[in-house]
Amino acid sequence: MKASRLQTVLIPLLLSAIGAVLFWAFWSGVTGHEGERLAALALARVPESGASNPVTSVLLNFRAYDTLMELAVLLAALLGIWSLGPAAAPYQPAALLLNSLVSWVVPMLIIAGGYLLWIGGQAPGGAFQAGALLGAAGVTLALSGRPNAGLPDESWLRVLAALGTLVFVLIGLTLMFLGLGFLTYPPALAKALILTIETGATLSIGATLAAAFLGGQPRATRTAEP
Amino acid sequence: MFDPLALAVALPLLGALLVTMLPGWSRALGMLTALATTVVALWLTVTVWGGASLHSDLGGWGVPLGIALRADGLAAALVAMANLVALAISINATGYFGTAESSRKFWPLWLLLWSALNGLFLAADLFNLYVMLELLGLSAAALGALTGTREAAEANLRYLLVGLLGSMTYLLGVALLYTAYGTLDLEQVAASLTPGPVALSALALMVGGLLLKAALFPLHFWLPPAHANAPAPVSAALSALVVKAAIYLVLRLWLDLFDGIVTEAAGMLLGLLGAGAVLWGSWRALRAERLKLLAAYSTVAQVGYLFMFLPLLTATPDGPERERLLTALVLLALTHGFAKAGFFLAAGLVQKSTGHDRIRELGGAAQSLPAATFTLGLAGVALIGLPPSGTFFAKWVLVGQAIALGQWWWALVVMAGTLLAAAYVFRVLARAFNREPTPKCFLTDPRTEIPALLLAALSALGVGLAAQPIAVLLGAGD
Numbered sequence: 001m002k003a004s005r006l007q008t009v010l011i012p013l014l015l016s017a018i019g020a021v022l023f024w025a026f027w028s029g030v031t032g033h034e035g036e037r038l039a040a041l042a043l044a045r046v047p048e049s050g051a052s053n054p055v056t057s058v059l060l061n062f063r064a065y066d067t068l069m070e071l072a073v074l075l076a077a078l079l080g081i082w083s084l085g086p087a088a089a090p091y092q093p094a095a096l097l098l099n100s101l102v103s104w105v106v107p108m109l110i111i112a113g114g115y116l117l118w119i120g121g122q123a124p125g126g127a128f129q130a131g132a133l134l135g136a137a138g139v140t141l142a143l144s145g146r147p148n149a150g151l152p153d154e155s156w157l158r159v160l161a162a163l164g165t166l167v168f169v170l171i172g173l174t175l176m177f178l179g180l181g182f183l184t185y186p187p188a189l190a191k192a193l194i195l196t197i198e199t200g201a202t203l204s205i206g207a208t209l210a211a212a213f214l215g216g217q218p219r220a221t222r223t224a225e226p
Numbered sequence: 227m228f229d230p231l232a233l234a235v236a237l238p239l240l241g242a243l244l245v246t247m248l249p250g251w252s253r254a255l256g257m258l259t260a261l262a263t264t265v266v267a268l269w270l271t272v273t274v275w276g277g278a279s280l281h282s283d284l285g286g287w288g289v290p291l292g293i294a295l296r297a298d299g300l301a302a303a304l305v306a307m308a309n310l311v312a313l314a315i316s317i318n319a320t321g322y323f324g325t326a327e328s329s330r331k332f333w334p335l336w337l338l339l340w341s342a343l344n345g346l347f348l349a350a351d352l353f354n355l356y357v358m359l360e361l362l363g364l365s366a367a368a369l370g371a372l373t374g375t376r377e378a379a380e381a382n383l384r385y386l387l388v389g390l391l392g393s394m395t396y397l398l399g400v401a402l403l404y405t406a407y408g409t410l411d412l413e414q415v416a417a418s419l420t421p422g423p424v425a426l427s428a429l430a431l432m433v434g435g436l437l438l439k440a441a442l443f444p445l446h447f448w449l450p451p452a453h454a455n456a457p458a459p460v461s462a463a464l465s466a467l468v469v470k471a472a473i474y475l476v477l478r479l480w481l482d483l484f485d486g487i488v489t490e491a492a493g494m495l496l497g498l499l500g501a502g503a504v505l506w507g508s509w510r511a512l513r514a515e516r517l518k519l520l521a522a523y524s525t526v527a528q529v530g531y532l533f534m535f536l537p538l539l540t541a542t543p544d545g546p547e548r549e550r551l552l553t554a555l556v557l558l559a560l561t562h563g564f565a566k567a568g569f570f571l572a573a574g575l576v577q578k579s580t581g582h583d584r585i586r587e588l589g590g591a592a593q594s595l596p597a598a599t600f601t602l603g604l605a606g607v608a609l610i611g612l613p614p615s616g617t618f619f620a621k622w623v624l625v626g627q628a629i630a631l632g633q634w635w636w637a638l639v640v641m642a643g644t645l646l647a648a649a650y651v652f653r654v655l656a657r658a659f660n661r662e663p664t665p666k667c668f669l670t671d672p673r674t675e676i677p678a679l680l681l682a683a684l685s686a687l688g689v690g691l692a693a694q695p696i697a698v699l700l701g702a703g704d
Contacts, residue, residue, distance in 0.1 A: 029423075
């Protein structure tokens, strides 16, 4: 007991000391250095990027390579979940009241997702937000007793999960073979390419999140959709 | 127009997506991707070898707005080693997994891991490095759990959490640097970095996080169970490549980013931890009961040698000595990559054909599996550091420079580690060749054996190192 009481005093003290040092470093970083900063430069070049929303410009154009690999991280997470075994047993079917609510909520989530995807070019929104809504629609379906969360069977689900990254990397490689450089969009096509990539990414993110919620490899049952 | 830098990352990624979508074709598509990626990686290395360090601005924005890929000699050397080892592992995996269900799980994750490895070696952007670390850690942990046993799942969950803690700590350091200097490009930050609280905190956070991933003693606790319980091709990749990626990054930060910030005391601390790793890892390898656990602890020890170079590198001024030291360090990393991957693949064959990998019951393996036993022997030569292996040259330079700098204690650690390595390698080989149980005591007739032993030890360890005094002695009569 003595050791643990010592720990209850020492560990918070140690953590606060580390926190204080880090805050001091952060403070001297914020105040100490003047010079050209990346944010101003990025804002200045947003008009050339094919999207007027600065966040989308950074994610899908300036630092598109990072986003491509982040999508791969998402896929790796799903494949990792699948490798651990089959999904848990589905929830029991919901009662009538909840079921009718679900049949209202899910289409609205899908429409809202589509809206967020489209608006992402000019205002806050984009593939990750839209994909999160699609994922939420899948989670709602799973919670109300649909065994596959509204997702297709495994072979199509695999295609759906890889689609976003595939579109992204194929566009990158095509641009490279055309001599422009990997993921270097020609300015005239930038908007169209960004929208194509974001559409694929939205579908994949939505499917991946819903499939991850099921927590294992999809069962071989047919989708029991009405 | 082909960009080998982007292709080295994009090809395995494309392959991973294809095998995800077409699991029935995973073996054929996987091997095709493996061959194509290796060709690109070797082409990249040959180009850099020709004297041109490669550079590529992805998106065409240029730094600091866009992300750059870069390949200098250090990156190219590791890319070549990693891709050759990865190709060998891929070929081995086609046999190891066959067409079983686990093969369909292996290939997509394996190609994602490959993509992350190449991406990490070629990255020139601090945040992009974090993304690569995430992809690497996640796919490595998932691959490690493929055996499906409870121990494997537990060990790899721990590995995943430790890896996440490591990359989060690294990211915190990157955030500090970005706050202070407003850019993420490695060269730009390095150019404007000045000593102060920001640089020191970032150094501690980034290197600290990576030490956890590199499994430097005493942060190695997660490595032996995770590496020993994975399927053999995965163990080979984890030990030979994934750990190396974290060490490469420590080296990159130490030499390029924090050059001028790192102090000799910081180098000394890492060197001491490295020395601890050499002694403790070798000792545990000697005591290990299973072949793969032995290999995993041997990795802990070999990681230690790599870190023992850091205090010497920090203390050596720029010049041919420092370059020799760096060459030796890279040579050691490359040799260990090849040797440990070979060792694990051979151990996998032993485990598959005998049904276990208990060293005690390896008797007669040499008769039934001559090639695997020979592989263990050859890899053992490299792990011990017998000439003409790269480890021999590396240890030679390490000891020489340690003595030249007056830091003789590193030489003692190298010698102790080498003796322990010889002991654990010969313990396996002796078992493999011999059906008889080994005798209980080390000496049977001390009076006759100890003089012989001392003479042999003197010849192996004493005379070579005493060359300098002997030369003085020879000159004395003139």
